[in-house]
Amino acid sequence: MRIVIVGEGGHSKVIKDIIESIKEFELLGYLDDKYQEKLVKDQLFFAPLSTVSHLLEHFTDLKFIIAIGDNYVRKDIVHRLKIPASFYVTLKHPSSIISSSAQIGVGTVIMPNAVINADAKIGHHSIINTGAVIEHDNDIGNFVHISPHATLTGAVKVDEGTHIGAGSTLIPNVNIGEWSVIGAGATVINNIPSHSLAVGTPAKRKKIGIEGV
Numbered sequence: 001m002r003i004v005i006v007g008e009g010g011h012s013k014v015i016k017d018i019i020e021s022i023k024e025f026e027l028l029g030y031l032d033d034k035y036q037e038k039l040v041k042d043q044l045f046f047a048p049l050s051t052v053s054h055l056l057e058h059f060t061d062l063k064f065i066i067a068i069g070d071n072y073v074r075k076d077i078v079h080r081l082k083i084p085a086s087f088y089v090t091l092k093h094p095s096s097i098i099s100s101s102a103q104i105g106v107g108t109v110i111m112p113n114a115v116i117n118a119d120a121k122i123g124h125h126s127i128i129n130t131g132a133v134i135e136h137d138n139d140i141g142n143f144v145h146i147s148p149h150a151t152l153t154g155a156v157k158v159d160e161g162t163h164i165g166a167g168s169t170l171i172p173n174v175n176i177g178e179w180s181v182i183g184a185g186a187t188v189i190n191n192i193p194s195h196s197l198a199v200g201t202p203a204k205r206k207k208i209g210i211e212g213v
Contacts, residue, residue, distance in 0.1 A: 001024060001025050001026070001061050001063060002025070002026050002027075002028050002059055002061055002062050002063065003019060003025040003026065003027055003028065003062070003063045003064070003065060003089060004027075004028050004029060004030070004031060004055065004062065004063070004064050004065075005019075005027065005029075005030050005031070005064075005065055005067045006030070006031045006032070006049070006064055006065065006066045006067060006068070006077060006081070007030070007031075007032055007066060007067040007068040007077070008030040008032040008034070008046065008067075009032075009067070009068070009069075010069075011067045011068060011069040012030065012067035014067075014111065015065060015067040015091065015109065016067075018091050018092075018093050018109065018111070018112075019065075019091065021093060021094055022091070022092075022093075022094065025063070025089075027044065028044065028045060028055075028059075028062075029044040029045030029046060029047065030044065030045070030046050030047070031047055031048065031049050031051060031052060031064075032046065032047075032048070032049070033048050033049055035047055035048050036048065038051060049077070049080060049081065052064075052081055052083060056083065056087075062087065063087060063088065063089040064081070064083065064087055064088055064089070064107075065088065065089050065091055065107065065109065066078065066088075066107060066125060067109075069127065069145060071143045071144065071145055071161045071162075071163060071179075072161070074125055074143055075125070075142075075143045075161065078107070078125060085106050085107075085124070086106075088106040088107035088124075088125070089106070089107070090104055090105070090106055090107065090108050090109075090110075091108075091109045091110065092104075092109075092110040093110060093111055093112045093113075093114070095112045095113050096110045096111070096112065096113065096114045096115070096116070096128075097114070097115045097116070098110065098115075098116045099116060099117050099118045099119070099120065099136075101118050101119050102116045102117070102118070102119065102120045102121070102122070102134075103120070103121045103122065104116070104122045105122055105123045105124035105125070105126065105142065106124050106125075107124050107125035107126075108122050108123070108124060108125060108126045108127070108128070109126075109127050109128070110128045111127070111128060111129045111130040111131075111132070111148075112130050112131070113130060113131045114128045114129070114130065114131060114132045114133070114134070115132070115133045115134065116128065116134045117133075117134065117135050117136045117138075118136040118137070119136055119137050120134045120135070120136060120137065120138040120139075120140070121138070121139050121140065122134070122138075122140045122144075123140055123141045123142035123143070123144065123160070124142045124143075125142055125143050126140055126141070126142060126143060126144040126145065126146070127144070127145045127146065128140075128146050129145070129146055129147050129148045129150075129166075130148040130149070131148050131149040132146045132147070132148060132149060132150045132151070132152075133150070133151045133152065134146065134152050135151075135152055135153045135154045135155075135156070135172075136154050136155070137154055137155040138152050138154075138155065138156045138157070138158070139156075139157045139158070140152075140158045141158060141159045141160040141161070141162070141178065142160050142161075143160055143161045144158050144159075144160065144161065144162050144163075144164070145162075145163045145164065146158075146164045147163070147164055147165050147166040147167075147168070147184070148166045148167070149166060149167050150164045150165065150166060150167065150168045150169070150170075151168075151169045151170070152164070152170045153169070153170060153171055153172045154172040154173070155172055155173045156170045156172065156173070156174055156175075156176075157174075157175040157176065158170075158175075158176045159175075159176060159177050159178035159179075159180075159194065160178045160179065161178050161179040161180075162176050162177070162178060162179060162180045162181070162182070163180075163181045163182065164176070164182045165181070165182050165183045165184035165185065165186060166184045166185070167184055167185045168182050168183070168184060168185060168186040168187070168188065168203075169186075169187045169188070170182070170188040171187075171188065171189050174188050174189070174190065174191055174192070175191045175192070176188070176191070176192045177191075177192060177193045177194030177195065177196065178194045178195070179194060179195050180192055180193070180194060180195060180196045180197070180198065181196075181197045181198070182198050182199075182203065183197070183198065183199030183200070183203070185201070186198060186199050186200060186201060186203040187200075187201040187202050187203060188202070188203045189202045189203070190202070190203075192205060193205070
């Protein structure tokens with residue numbers, strides 16, 4: 001199966017490694033608007049996002065994955081590409097541990113050594129980063145980024161667009177509103193409203209008005 005990576009930055013390097021570790025995909029190239037026209041290097045193409053329609057006309061087995069860590073930009077790219085959900089692939093690194101009862105949306109990436117336990121739900125186009133732990137009955141929305149080594153204990157709910165910082169811990173049953181940011185190393189023991197920044201141990205709400213897409 002052929003695959004195209006959307007976005008050519010630091011995050012795409014990790015995505016490329018996952019693709020190579022799975023061995024069921026043939027990487028064709030990258031779409032990124034830093035390229036004004038198509039070029040070919042090392043047998044891979046590099047082209048602007050507008051090339052997507054041309055690709056879909058020429059390949060019947062093509063899949064896409066968006067390799068952009070920023071939640072706002074990732075959602076914007078999905079809207080700009082305007083391709084059916086069936087063309088997005090869900091990537092799971094072979095070292096990740098995923099319960100058979102977990103549900104994972106299209107376009108989501110599960111990084112090395114991440115753990116997703118029983119009855120967890122992960123939305124579309126989210127990132128479960130290296131070594132993150134998503135415990136049982138978590139409900140993670142679309143366009144969420146769970147950073148490396150964050151631990152979400154049982155029945156945590158994280159709404160769309162939220163960023164959970166590296167090494168943070170969320171105790172059971174807390175809810176994090178949409179388009180919020182939980183700072184690195186924070187310990188969340190209370191619900192956090194939408195469009196908030198929460199930092200510290202225990203985490204305290206520091207700011208209101210983080211705008212979503």
